[in-house]
Amino acid sequence: xxxxxxxxxxxxxxxxxxxxxxxxxxxxxxxxxxxxxxxxxxxxxxxxxxxxxxxxxxxxxxxxxxxxxxxxxxxxxxxxxxxxxxxxxxxxxxxxxxxxxxxxxxxxxxxxxxxxxxxxxxxxxxxxxxxxxxxxxxxxxxxxxxxxxxxxxxxxxxxxxxxxxxxxxxxxxxxxxxxxxxxxxxxxxxxxxxxxxxxxxxxxxxxxxxxxxxxxxxxxxxxxxxxxxxxxxxxxxxxxxxxxxxxxxxxxxxxxxxxxxxxxxxxxxxxxxxxxxxxxxxxxxxxxxxxxxxxxxxxxxxxxxxxxxxxxxxxxxxxxxxx
Amino acid sequence: xxxxxxxxxxxxxxxxxxxxxxxxxxxxxxxxxxxxxxxxxxxxxxxxxxxxxxxxxxxxxxxxxxxxxxxxxxxxxxxxxxxxxxxxxxxxxxxxxxxxxxxxxxxxxxxxxxxxxxxxxxxxxxxxxxxxxxxxxxxxxxxxxxxxxxxxxxxxxxxxxxxxxxxxxxxxxxxxxxxxxxxxxxxxxxxxxxxxxxxxxxxxxxxxxxxxxxxxxxxxxxxxxxxxxxxxxxxxxxxxxxxxxxxxxxxxxxxxxxxxxxxxxxxxxxxxxxxxxxxxxxxxxxxxxxxxxxxxxxxxxxxxxxxxxxxxxxxxxxxxxxxxxxxxxxxxxxxxxxxxxxxxxxxxxxxxxxxxxxxxxxxxxxxxxxxxxxxxxxxxxxxxxxxxxxxxxxxxxxxxxxxxxxxxxxxxxxxxxxxxxxxxxxxxxxxxxxxxxxxxxxxxxxxxxxxxxxx
Numbered sequence: 001x002x003x004x005x006x007x008x009x010x011x012x013x014x015x016x017x018x019x020x021x022x023x024x025x026x027x028x029x030x031x032x033x034x035x036x037x038x039x040x041x042x043x044x045x046x047x048x049x050x051x052x053x054x055x056x057x058x059x060x061x062x063x064x065x066x067x068x069x070x071x072x073x074x075x076x077x078x079x080x081x082x083x084x085x086x087x088x089x090x091x092x093x094x095x096x097x098x099x100x101x102x103x104x105x106x107x108x109x110x111x112x113x114x115x116x117x118x119x120x121x122x123x124x125x126x127x128x129x130x131x132x133x134x135x136x137x138x139x140x141x142x143x144x145x146x147x148x149x150x151x152x153x154x155x156x157x158x159x160x161x162x163x164x165x166x167x168x169x170x171x172x173x174x175x176x177x178x179x180x181x182x183x184x185x186x187x188x189x190x191x192x193x194x195x196x197x198x199x200x201x202x203x204x205x206x207x208x209x210x211x212x213x214x215x216x217x218x219x220x221x222x223x224x225x226x227x228x229x230x231x232x233x234x235x236x237x238x239x240x241x242x243x244x245x246x247x248x249x250x251x252x253x254x255x256x257x258x259x260x261x262x263x264x265x266x267x268x269x270x271x272x273x274x275x276x277x278x279x280x281x282x283x284x285x286x287x288x289x290x291x292x293x294x295x296x297x298x299x300x301x302x303x304x305x306x307x308x309x310x311x312x313x314x315x316x317x318x319x320x321x322x323x
Numbered sequence: 324x325x326x327x328x329x330x331x332x333x334x335x336x337x338x339x340x341x342x343x344x345x346x347x348x349x350x351x352x353x354x355x356x357x358x359x360x361x362x363x364x365x366x367x368x369x370x371x372x373x374x375x376x377x378x379x380x381x382x383x384x385x386x387x388x389x390x391x392x393x394x395x396x397x398x399x400x401x402x403x404x405x406x407x408x409x410x411x412x413x414x415x416x417x418x419x420x421x422x423x424x425x426x427x428x429x430x431x432x433x434x435x436x437x438x439x440x441x442x443x444x445x446x447x448x449x450x451x452x453x454x455x456x457x458x459x460x461x462x463x464x465x466x467x468x469x470x471x472x473x474x475x476x477x478x479x480x481x482x483x484x485x486x487x488x489x490x491x492x493x494x495x496x497x498x499x500x501x502x503x504x505x506x507x508x509x510x511x512x513x514x515x516x517x518x519x520x521x522x523x524x525x526x527x528x529x530x531x532x533x534x535x536x537x538x539x540x541x542x543x544x545x546x547x548x549x550x551x552x553x554x555x556x557x558x559x560x561x562x563x564x565x566x567x568x569x570x571x572x573x574x575x576x577x578x579x580x581x582x583x584x585x586x587x588x589x590x591x592x593x594x595x596x597x598x599x600x601x602x603x604x605x606x607x608x609x610x611x612x613x614x615x616x617x618x619x620x621x622x623x624x625x626x627x628x629x630x631x632x633x634x635x636x637x638x639x640x641x642x643x644x645x646x647x648x649x650x651x652x653x654x655x656x657x658x659x660x661x662x663x664x665x666x667x668x669x670x671x672x673x674x675x676x677x678x679x680x681x682x683x684x685x686x687x688x689x690x691x692x693x694x695x696x697x698x699x700x701x702x703x704x705x706x707x708x709x710x711x712x713x714x715x716x717x718x719x720x721x722x723x724x725x726x727x728x729x730x731x732x733x734x735x736x737x738x739x740x741x742x743x744x745x746x747x748x749x750x751x752x753x754x755x756x757x758x759x760x761x762x763x764x765x766x767x768x769x770x771x772x773x774x775x776x777x778x
Binding site: 119120123125226250 | 421479483484485486487488489490491492493494496497624625628629640697698699700701702
């Protein structure tokens with residue numbers, strides 16, 4: 001009996017340490033470059049790097065459920081500026097956030113805490129999504145967040161819940177034709193810390209984008225780019241097609257130029273070690289794709305993205321991550 | 324010879340200066356008693372006239388500076404404070420309007436419009452009295468450019484808000500950024516420059532007119548000496564002309580010292596009890612406005628902006644706007660404390676004490692609102708901040724109203740004290756000039772009486 005106890009204790013003590021050791025090279029300051037390079041080598045389909053679904057409670061979910069009274073809420077980082085995704089309709093008397101992302105949040109809260117409204121929304125700027133998760137300011141981020149290899153080093157993602165791609169948005173009258181040489185000598189706006197911003201920086205470095213393209217204008221939120229575009233302080237915006245369509249829906253004089261030049265997937269981001277929560281969200285997504293997804297799409301997105309949801313529907317999930 | 328300039332004679336002996344010639348003539352005249360009397364009479368008249376004109380000149384300068392304090396620089400400093408206040412208030416009203424949704428209340432809209440009007444009118448007043456090319460003019464031009472830009476952004480925000488598009492919120496954030504990072508600093512700059520001008524006018528109005536006082540004393544001493552000399556030579560005690568001259572000079576000197584002394588006391592009083600209180604109250608009002616703006620933005624941004632603070636050796640991430648709110652409230656509390664110390668009567672202290680009470684309640688309600696928001700009850704938090712009853716908005720309005728009353732009271736005190744000060748110098752320049760002429764005439768007549776005895 002005593003031996004069994006000692007063995008169990010040793011096991012418990014050793015496990016986290018082994019885990020920490022395994023993460024070491026990737027997390028150390030000096031090794032981070034090598035770490036992400038290593039991740040890139042293995043990382044061909046980041047949207048598949050997630051854990052298999054499971055409904056079992058673990059330490060993360062238990063901690064959320066242990067919240068009492070007013071605090072018994074799921075703390076979720078969202079956007080309040082993405083039309084039809086996560087936004088506050090000024091004409092909605094109850095001042096509640098609404099949109100496609102917000103529907104999913106309510107569904108997750110319903111499943112974990114039994115109440116769709118047991119949510120505390122925190123609006124976070126694009127470049128704060130990862131820090132907010134790492135510092136534990138939020139339990140998860142549901143905020144049109146693209147699953148990328150570099151982000152997988154910092155946070156854990158659920159299976160994809162939406163498919164999109166980067167696109168160029170510009171005034172209808174503009175000579176810009178898409179993500180190509182027509183962007184030469186143009187000022188392109190993107191959100192700080194966004195996929196679009198990293199992509200622009202990378203492509204200008206490799207020469208896919210003309211060197212004369214000015215990509216210095218970055219703003220806290222992709223919607224701020226529409227403001228700059230309308231004021232003539234920017235010539236074009238690069239952002240996810242889904243969000244670009246939201247911007248175009250707010251201003252009929254701007255339009256999407258050219259086809260999406262990437263394929264990306266939105267996922268729910270959580271803390272890297274919150275395995276039970278990741279599995280649980282994947283479980284919820286299995287059900288959500290079957291019932292709920294289409295209804296939410298019809299309510300919020302069919303007007304801006306078209307009634308046919310085929311291009312936006314995520315692929316059948318693959319769960320490649322094992323630990 | 325003069326027609327043939329090519330032929331130059333040896334240089335003529337150097338011309339004697341008029342001064343040397345005059346001195347010689349004086350020396351010659353001083354050998355006889357009538358000559359001496361003429362010189363004494365001329366010197367006395369000159370001295371008294373010099374005293375009169377220096378006194379008139381110095382008091383004119385000081386009276387003009389006192390008039391500037393009262394009618395120009397202080398109103399301008401107040402106007403600059405008003406510009407700052409109305410800009411900050413407009414921004415707060417705009418964010419309140421956004422918080423209350425697409426249909427902002429008529430009250431919020433009117434408040435915003437009134438603030439913009441006040442700021443625009445204040446800028447016109449400030450522009451009229453600023454010298455072209457001065458640093459104040461540069462701030463005014465900058466604000467004149469930014470104000471329509473700002474207003475345009477807010478109008479777009481409203482229009483989009485009404486249509487239910489979130490890009491309205493993005494416009495409001497941009498407008499807020501313009502206000503915080505460009506307009507308010509320019510307005511603060513203007514306020515500081517106008518305040519500097521006020522300090523300069525005070526510095527011009529209050530120093531003692533030492534040159535005039537010294538000349539006055541010298542003139543009196545010379546008159547006394549002349550009378551003493553006459554007495555020694557003639558045994559006559561009184562020379563009417565010289566006595567009249569002495570009396571007139573004495574009156575001017577007394578008037579100068581007392582009049583300027585009273586004026587100086589009034590101006591010092593207007594500074595200590597008016598301007599200083601006004602500055603402290605203006606600063607407190609601005610702090611309360613900033614606090615209110617940040618309180619609103621905490622709910623507009625919903626945690627979108629954070630700062631890292633180190634408290635008790637522990638680094639924590641806190642909401643930027645709430646963090647700024649706490650700092651602004653501390654400034655407000657300190658300002659109200661100082662304002663209460665500076666207030667020198669019940670009427671001045673009463674509104675400040677009332678504002679302190681409002682501030683305490685404001686903090687209490689703010690804590691309750693933050694608790695609600697931190698627990699995810701956004702609507703309840705919203706009601707506690709912009710609701711019609713029991714909200715922090717009520718407390719802010721009360722603080723603002725009471726500070727307005729206190730400012731009006733201190734402004735009245737300033738006007739009275741500075742007005743008294745300036746009035747104390749009324750007539751002094753003209754009086755000094757006229758009396759000095761009379762005194763000079765007296766001296767000449769007095770000496771003339773003695774001279775006539777030699778004919």
